[in-house]
Amino acid sequence: MSKEARSRNMARIRSKNTGPELAMRRKLYSDGLRFRIHFGSEKIDLAFPKKKVAVFIDGCFWHSCPVHGSVPKSRIDYWIPKLRKNIARAEEKDKRLKDEGWTVIHIWEHSVKKDIDGCARLVEDKLSAIKT
Numbered sequence: 747m748s749k750e751a752r753s754r755n756m757a758r759i760r761s762k763n764t765g766p767e768l769a770m771r772r773k774l775y776s777d778g779l780r781f782r783i784h785f786g787s788e789k790i791d792l793a794f795p796k797k798k799v800a801v802f803i804d805g806c807f808w809h810s811c812p813v814h815g816s817v818p819k820s821r822i823d824y825w826i827p828k829l830r831k832n833i834a835r836a837e838e839k840d841k842r843l844k845d846e847g848w849t850v851i852h853i854w855e856h857s858v859k860k861d862i863d864g865c866a867r868l869v870e871d872k873l874s875a876i877k878t
């Protein structure tokens with residue numbers, strides 16, 4: 747594998763500060779919203795602490811999206827348990843947040859790529875529905 751191909755691969759499977767996450771931050775910020783990133787002990791991707799709204803941008807790879815989630819062909823015995831654990835961890839995180847009164851929104855990476863305006867609207871609608 748060439749050096750470029752390898753770094754492309756690494757970028758593809760990175761889990762934080764990914765393209766879609768950055769794009770959502772930029773979009774919401776330009777819409778005038780202010781939020782915290784990688785917030786709290788649960789490392790919420792985008793958090794609105796006052797309204798207790800937690801937004802997670804779920805990578806299609808890391809969260810095994812039904813459309814694009816695929817397991818790398820090499821080291822399959824490493825990846826399958828790792829991805830399963832990742833999903834289980836995310837579910838536990840959601841449960842803890844909901845128990846603490848947070849509204850949790852998950853947005854697929856592919857939704858951000860396809861319709862970032864729609865994704866932003868989803869977040870904005872949720873926020874405006876919550877009175878503080």
Ligand SMILES: [Zn+2]
Binds near residue numbers: 854
């Ligand atoms: Zn996807």
